[in-house]
Amino acid sequence: MLHIDGVIGGYGSIQILNGASLKVGRDQIAALLGGNGTGKSTLLKTISGLNKPWAGTITFDGDRIDGLRPDLIVRRGLVQVTQGKESYPGMTVEENLRLGAFVVTDRAKARRALDRVFTYFPILKDKRNQLSGTLSGGQLQMLCIGRGLMSEPKMIMLDEPSAALAPQIVLDIFRIIHKISRDGMTVLMVEQNVRMALLLAEYGYVIKDGVIHIEGPADRLIHDDNVRLSYLGGTVADRDASMNLRQ
Ligand SMILES: Nc1ncnc2c1ncn2[C@@H]1O[C@H](COP(=O)(O)OP(=O)(O)OP(=O)(O)O)[C@@H](O)[C@H]1O
Ligand SMILES: [Mg+2]
Numbered sequence: 001m002l003h004i005d006g007v008i009g010g011y012g013s014i015q016i017l018n019g020a021s022l023k024v025g026r027d028q029i030a031a032l033l034g035g036n037g038t039g040k041s042t043l044l045k046t047i048s049g050l051n052k053p054w055a056g057t058i059t060f061d062g063d064r065i066d067g068l069r070p071d072l073i074v075r076r077g078l079v080q081v082t083q084g085k086e087s088y089p090g091m092t093v094e095e096n097l098r099l100g101a102f103v104v105t106d107r108a109k110a111r112r113a114l115d116r117v118f119t120y121f122p123i124l125k126d127k128r129n130q131l132s133g134t135l136s137g138g139q140l141q142m143l144c145i146g147r148g149l150m151s152e153p154k155m156i157m158l159d160e161p162s163a164a165l166a167p168q169i170v171l172d173i174f175r176i177i178h179k180i181s182r183d184g185m186t187v188l189m190v191e192q193n194v195r196m197a198l199l200l201a202e203y204g205y206v207i208k209d210g211v212i213h214i215e216g217p218a219d220r221l222i223h224d225d226n227v228r229l230s231y232l233g234g235t236v237a238d239r240d241a242s243m244n245l246r247q
Contacts, residue, residue, distance in 0.1 A: 001028070001060065001061060001154070001155055002022075002024040002058075002060050002078070002155060002186070003057075003059040004020060004021055004022050005021050005056055005058075006019045006020075006021055006056040006057070007019065007020045007021070007046060007055070007056035007066075008053065008054045008056055009046045009051055009053045009056075010051075010054070011042075011051075015054075015210070016039045016042045016210050017043055017046060017053075017211075018209060019056065019211055020039070020210060020211055022205050022212055022215070024155070024186055024187075024188050025186075027181070027185075027186055028186060028187070028202050028203060029177070029178075029186075029187040029200055029201040029202055029203075030201055030202070030203045030205065031191055031194075031197040031204040031205070031218065032044075032188060032191075032204075032205050033190075033194050033198075033204060033207070033227075033231060034208055035230075035231075038208055038209065039207055039209075039210040040159070040207055041083050041159055041190065043207065044080055044159050045082075046058075047073075047078070047188075048073055048074075048078065048079070049065070049067075049068055049069055049072070050070050052067060053066045053067070060155070061076065061154060063076070065078070071102070071103065074102075074103050075151075077151075077153045077154035078153060078157070079149075079153040079156050080159065081145055081147070081148040081157065081158045081159060082144075082159055083159035083190075085137065085140040085141050085143075087133075087135075087140055087147075088132060089131060089132055090133065091131065091132060092129050092130060092131055092132065093127050093129070093130055093131075093135070093143060094114070094128040094129065096132045096147060097114060097117060097124070097128075097143065098110065098150065100150030100151055101150040102151070103151050104150070104151060104152070109152070110150070113149065113150045113151070113152050114150065116149065116152075117146040117149050120142075120176055120179065120180065121142040121143075121145075121146050121176070123139055124142055127139070137164060137165055138166070138172065141161055141162075141165060141169075141173060145158065145161065145176070145177075145180075149180070153185070154185070155185065155187070156180070156185055156186075156187055157187075157188045157189070158177065158188070158189040159190045160191060160192060161173050161189060162191065162192075163192065170193065174200055177189065177200065189201065194227070194231040195232055197218075198218040199222070200218075201218045202217065202218055203215070203216070203218060204216065204217075204218045204221045204227075206221075206227060206231070
């Protein structure tokens, strides 16, 4: 579905991505992990067209998309939910969501997309007429994911969807991501919550200094000594914490 090969890029003259390569298969959930400032967000932004790659290729659904404008990439069915839970606080929840449907010209289709978002996030339906500035952190994250879903993409990239949320809310968010995936969406998620991400994803990539330095099936990575030592802080005894994540 998404195939990135040798991507180099950065900001101005500062090179951040040093030949990053990864693949995400159709209907798969892949996790992109790594420490602070290693280039995770830069890679997502480069895929979604917000940053231009300097070199390398990005293929989505069989076509090259590197260098395309971000709105054209959204039109092709690839959407990014950026880090930081940004919304327009002076606009209502519904207005914020509808912004995500900017590529949808058919009103009935936008309506359907909105109804679908409300089935994933009933709380957003309850609060549809409230200003988004009144939402809690978890609700804002739901709004941002929902806005990404409004264009009915084939694939969604989520940048730290669980950041700065209470544990119970994190679980809610992860469950919804699982549900969205099960309904036929391809997902690439950046996460600092490495254990949870590897419990949910099928495949994981660890980025360091702008290149992928470890990759593999999630159930192998979670037992990988390097990953455990650097990112999981010890044992996997609480693997049982897979809890009811996949319910
Ligand atoms: N707009 C920018 N201009 C210049 N440098 C930037 C810009 N955005 C990020 N950087 C730098 O690029 C590097 C990678 O940043 P990036 O945001 O991709 O990291 P990250 O892996 O997403 O980190 P985090 O976990 O903190 O979100 C960092 O050194 C950062 O300071
Ligand atoms: Mg980031």
